[in-house]
Amino acid sequence: xxxxxxxxxxxxxxxxxxxxxxxxxxxxxxxxxxxxxxxxxxxxxxxxxxxxxxxxxxxxxxxxxxxxxxxxxxxxxxxxxxxxxxxxxxxxxxxxxxxxxxxxxxxxxxxxxxxxxxxxxxxxxxxxxxxxxxxxxxxxxxxxxxxxxxxxxxxxxxxxxxxxxxxxxxxxxxxxxxxxxxxxxxxxxxxxxxxxxxxxxxxxxx
Numbered sequence: 001x002x003x004x005x006x007x008x009x010x011x012x013x014x015x016x017x018x019x020x021x022x023x024x025x026x027x028x029x030x031x032x033x034x035x036x037x038x039x040x041x042x043x044x045x046x047x048x049x050x051x052x053x054x055x056x057x058x059x060x061x062x063x064x065x066x067x068x069x070x071x072x073x074x075x076x077x078x079x080x081x082x083x084x085x086x087x088x089x090x091x092x093x094x095x096x097x098x099x100x101x102x103x104x105x106x107x108x109x110x111x112x113x114x115x116x117x118x119x120x121x122x123x124x125x126x127x128x129x130x131x132x133x134x135x136x137x138x139x140x141x142x143x144x145x146x147x148x149x150x151x152x153x154x155x156x157x158x159x160x161x162x163x164x165x166x167x168x169x170x171x172x173x174x175x176x177x178x179x180x181x182x183x184x185x186x187x188x189x190x191x192x193x194x195x196x197x198x199x200x201x202x203x204x205x206x
């Protein structure tokens with residue numbers, strides 16, 4: 001008697017928004033190249049779109065320029081903004097506001113051409129991390145983080161010197177993420193509140 005064989009169901013192709021803190025451009029062709037290779041690998045199984053926000057010398061203050069292209073069949077949106085004139089005390093808020101406005105411009109284009117993403121994949125929390133938190137609350141899109149920076153390691157020391165407000169935003173991002181790749185113990189080991197435990201080899205995560 002022949003056994004009933006259940007046919008495998010088709011796996012859906014999720015729409016993934018790669019929100020990146022570093023990515024190649026014409027002026028910097030190898031900056032964040034590893035992130036681009038990551039997106040290309042994911043694109044074999046999911047529909048990937050990339051959003052990258054950066055400054056550019058040719059852009060005047062308070063203006064933005066959007067560039068849309070398809071690179072190895074991956075829709076890629078780059079939003080350029082002008083150099084930020086440093087103002088005492090509020091410089092950090094200046095940068096955040098300009099970045100959020102640029103992200104809004106880019107996301108509108110992505111939603112129109114690509115549709116609403118199913119998941120946002122953040123590569124490096126700073127500066128891109130603030131955007132997925134906004135998207136999660138406004139559009140109910142979950143996000144995960146792949147962190148490449150060594151600044152969270154005690155041996156580096158940069159995070160320890162970070163301003164209190166920026167630490168608050170970092171905690172907010174990590175707390176709201178569905179998953180934290182590359183340092184999966186960041187929540188469990190309380191690294192964000194700064195302990196001496198290593199992100200990669202703590203006693204809880206091995």
